[in-house]
Amino acid sequence: MPAPVAQPKTLYDKIWDDHVIDVDENGLALIYIDRHLVHEVTSPQAFEGLRTAGRPVRRPDCTLATVDHNIPTSSRKNFTTVSDFVAQPDSRAQCTTLEENVKAFGLTYFGMTDRRQGIVHVIGPEEGFTLPGITCVCGDSHTSTHGAFGSLAFGIGTSEVEHVLATQTLLQKKAKNMRVTVEGTLNEGVTSKDVVLHIIGVIGTAGGTGCVIEFAGSVVRGFSMEARMSMCNMSIEGGARAGMIAPDEITFNYLRNRPLAPKGEVWDRAEAYWRTLKTDEGAKFDVEVNIRAEDIVPTVTWGTSPQDVVPITGKVPDPAKYSDAGKRAGVERALKYMGLTANTPMEEVKIDKVFIGSCTNSRIEDLRSAAKIVLSAGPDAHVAPGVYAMVVPGSGLIKQQAEAEGLDAVFRRAGFDWREAGCSMCLGMNEDQLSPGERCASTSNRNFEGRQGPGGRTHLLSPAMAAAAALTGKLTDVRKFLGADAEAKVASGPKLKLASPIEFLTDPVLPPPEPAAAADASAPVVEKPLPNTESSSKVAKFGVLKGIAAPLHIENIDTDMITPARFLKVLKRTGLKNALFANLRFGPDGQPTDFILNREPYTHAKIIVCDKHNFGCGSSREHAPWALKDFGIMCVIAPSFADIFKNNTFQNGMLPVILPTEQCAELAEEAEQGLELEVDLDKQEVRRASGKPAFSFSVDPFRRHCLLNGLDDIALTLQRAEKIEEFEARRSQTWPWLDGFGYKGKKIPVSAPKQANKMDW
Numbered sequence: 001m002p003a004p005v006a007q008p009k010t011l012y013d014k015i016w017d018d019h020v021i022d023v024d025e026n027g028l029a030l031i032y033i034d035r036h037l038v039h040e041v042t043s044p045q046a047f048e049g050l051r052t053a054g055r056p057v058r059r060p061d062c063t064l065a066t067v068d069h070n071i072p073t074s075s076r077k078n079f080t081t082v083s084d085f086v087a088q089p090d091s092r093a094q095c096t097t098l099e100e101n102v103k104a105f106g107l108t109y110f111g112m113t114d115r116r117q118g119i120v121h122v123i124g125p126e127e128g129f130t131l132p133g134i135t136c137v138c139g140d141s142h143t144s145t146h147g148a149f150g151s152l153a154f155g156i157g158t159s160e161v162e163h164v165l166a167t168q169t170l171l172q173k174k175a176k177n178m179r180v181t182v183e184g185t186l187n188e189g190v191t192s193k194d195v196v197l198h199i200i201g202v203i204g205t206a207g208g209t210g211c212v213i214e215f216a217g218s219v220v221r222g223f224s225m226e227a228r229m230s231m232c233n234m235s236i237e238g239g240a241r242a243g244m245i246a247p248d249e250i251t252f253n254y255l256r257n258r259p260l261a262p263k264g265e266v267w268d269r270a271e272a273y274w275r276t277l278k279t280d281e282g283a284k285f286d287v288e289v290n291i292r293a294e295d296i297v298p299t300v301t302w303g304t305s306p307q308d309v310v311p312i313t314g315k316v317p318d319p320a321k322y323s324d325a326g327k328r329a330g331v332e333r334a335l336k337y338m339g340l341t342a343n344t345p346m347e348e349v350k351i352d353k354v355f356i357g358s359c360t361n362s363r364i365e366d367l368r369s370a371a372k373i374v375l376s377a378g379p380d381a382h383v384a385p386g387v388y389a390m391v392v393p394g395s396g397l398i399k400q401q402a403e404a405e406g407l408d409a410v411f412r413r414a415g416f417d418w419r420e421a422g423c424s425m426c427l428g429m430n431e432d433q434l435s436p437g438e439r440c441a442s443t444s445n446r447n448f449e450g451r452q453g454p455g456g457r458t459h460l461l462s463p464a465m466a467a468a469a470a471l472t473g474k475l476t477d478v479r480k481f482l483g484a485d486a487e488a489k490v491a492s493g494p495k496l497k498l499a500s501p502i503e504f505l506t507d508p509v510l511p512p513p514e515p516a517a518a519a520d521a522s523a524p525v526v527e528k529p530l531p532n533t534e535s536s537s538k539v540a541k542f543g544v545l546k547g548i549a550a551p552l553h554i555e556n557i558d559t560d561m562i563t564p565a566r567f568l569k570v571l572k573r574t575g576l577k578n579a580l581f582a583n584l585r586f587g588p589d590g591q592p593t594d595f596i597l598n599r600e601p602y603t604h605a606k607i608i609v610c611d612k613h614n615f616g617c618g619s620s621r622e623h624a625p626w627a628l629k630d631f632g633i634m635c636v637i638a639p640s641f642a643d644i645f646k647n648n649t650f651q652n653g654m655l656p657v658i659l660p661t662e663q664c665a666e667l668a669e670e671a672e673q674g675l676e677l678e679v680d681l682d683k684q685e686v687r688r689a690s691g692k693p694a695f696s697f698s699v700d701p702f703r704r705h706c707l708l709n710g711l712d713d714i715a716l717t718l719q720r721a722e723k724i725e726e727f728e729a730r731r732s733q734t735w736p737w738l739d740g741f742g743y744k745g746k747k748i749p750v751s752a753p754k755q756a757n758k759m760d761w
């Protein structure tokens with residue numbers, strides 16, 4: 001008999017197949033996780049869960065933690081301890097809690113006195129912790145960034161963080177394959193940020209829902225790793241949990257000699273494997289999108305969703321031109337929030353602040369490209385009067401490299417504020433925030449209502465465009481700063497010395513730990529690798545839910561809207577009742593508005609019915625379902641959900657129900673009349689008080705089983721310990737470089753040997 005012909009596979013298929021430990025009859029797979037990044041906001045409840053259940057972290061060698069979201073970006077010159085330095089009590093509590101947890105569980109941690117500290121999605125690649133062919137997760141939606149290395153990287157909620165800490169695995173259904181190909185030649189002034197904003201404008205914020213996107217084509221192949229990271233970073237803004245790019249020479253050159261990348265013979269073996277990681281000829285994609293590079297011009301957003309993009313040469317859209325009433329209402333709402341008038345040329349939009357930073361655009365090339373614009377405006381270039389512009393490098397090492405190159409001096413001389421590494425004004429969990437009504441040109445990734453501070457208005461753009469806006473005081477076509485004249489000014493400006501990042505990655509790396517190494521002695525109870533298979537967290541059973549349903553008619557309800565950033569500073573899963581839709585429910589004076597959940601009978605709502613798509617998009621914050629639950633809402637009915645949010649609701653014993661838009665609209669209408677609904681999970685139907693026929697829905701069989709019986713995922717997974725161990729043995733044989741090694745136990749001082757005089761710590 002002839003041997004069966006192997007089906008051509010996509011890059012995603014290959015990585016997926018290499019990580020499946022076990023699959024059930026419904027296609028739910030248990031997959032192994034190679035790399036886990038941890039930060040202070042989404043981990044406290046997960047560590048608490050481990051403690052309560054007496055479980056250790058299964059693979060400290062594959063886990064890396066840092067603080068980024070909450071920390072101040074002011075000078076650390078007088079830094080002594082986190083407790084002294086972080087003034088805001090809730091932020092401080094999250095930072096010190098992470099410090100206690102990494103100590104107790106024996107994890108590698110880049111804290112605030114470590115120059116490797118930085119945004120979690122910047123430090124992973126920088127250190128070589130992120131590698132091709134791996135699975136990589138973090139309690140953060142922009143984990144998609146790491147897909148730029150040809151890895152399967154995606155954000156998870158806090159319950160899943162706990163699952164990974166305890167088991168180094170996750171339960172996943174395979175996603176669909178989507179390919180976005182960008183071919184042609186890019187126009188002058190167009191960067192990967194413009195490309196990805198353009199793509200999101202084409203596919204929409206739900207375009208990639210349920211998919212893993214592979215970015216392909218000559219334009220993507222020509223991009224540096226930094227540019228690729230900016231693209232994959234924003235896959236989540238296109239609805240896809242993960243985006244990826246096949247590894248190639250550019251990837252290998254970036255990784256070679258990084259502290260945590262394999263070395264010597266192991267590198268050769270790894271590289272040979274990495275070279276097989278590309279989509280086979282003839283492999284099938286469920287969705288294909290083709291983009292012409294020539295169609296892209298420098299791009300900005302005008303509204304409150306990342307899909308609200310427009311070329312900088314364009315105008316604020318006119319709601320009157322939308323025939324669909326729902327779309328028209330959406331545009332009107334966004335323009336009102338943004339304080340914009342229809343048909344205003346984008347270049348006439350004045351700004352108050354500029355933010356150059358975030359996990360999308362805070363890497364060395366981003367800073368270089370912004371600095372080049374400043375230089376191209378000549379020696380007298382200065383931030384426009386009345387504008388405040390800040391530059392926040394993505395990590396301490398990037399800051400150091402930028403200072404060695406002289407970029408900080410370029411920015412400072414022109415009146416930019418040069419800060420310390422962190423998430424900063426991307427989401428304003430620290431002091432770096434917009435005031436109500438302020439308008440910001442921002443290199444970050446989200447322009448949701450209130451994203452950079454309540455009432456703040458965000459326009460997303462590239463670092464070069466942000467620098468141009470800072471100098472003119474309004475959104476500006478960066479091409480005005482390009483050309484021969486500009487080049488001449490750059491050439492006659494201060495001489496910048498291009499440095500290699502490797503010069504700064506000089507910290508010693510420890511050898512791999514012994515195979516069975518457990519967490520250090522101060523860790524709680526760590527005897528056996530998989531000790532507790534008893535159900536620990538008592539998830540309440542979901543049977544029939546009867547009650548008032550609150551109708552919502554908003555498209556793309558994002559998790560920033562459900563739970564604004566200032567409420568993420570909790571250490572528990574509870575206490576979030578007032579966080580729910582806080583910016584809509586309470587006015588600036590703190591008084592309740594007439595938002596639906598403040599009105600009777602909806603103050604007692606147990607269900608939300610939304611008749612618009614993409615409920616729960618954006619951030620992976622599990623605080624969104626926690627806030628809903630605290631309010632008393634255990635079920636959300638909508639035509640579609642963002643993937644991470646949907647998962648997070650299940651993890652909390654809540655039920656997301658998907659029904660066709662017309663049925664949601666019918667239910668919303670009954671909800672408007674104050675009629676109750678009855679959601680029956682066992683029968684999978686929604687019954688109506690109006691007596692009209694019930695609507696049927698379907699839920700993944702495993703999720704349904706867990707909800708009906710109140711089962712805990714972690715305990716169920718730990719029952720498969722033997723299979724996990726078998727996989728790990730095979731993994732050590734086949735991909736030995738994946739058994740982590742690194743800095744554990746070594747504290748690296750902030751001052752660098754070479755640039756000590758240049759540091760501002």
Ligand SMILES: CC(C)[C@H](C(=O)O)[C@@H](O)C(=O)O
Nearest residue numbers: 041139140141142619620621
């Ligand atoms: C805090 C975290 C859960 C969140 C995310 O998942 O994206 C944050 O990084 C954000 O950008 O909103």
Ligand code: SF4
Nearest residue numbers: 142358359423426427
């Ligand atoms: S999107 Fe912003 S807040 Fe979220 S990880 Fe990136 S920099 Fe931090």
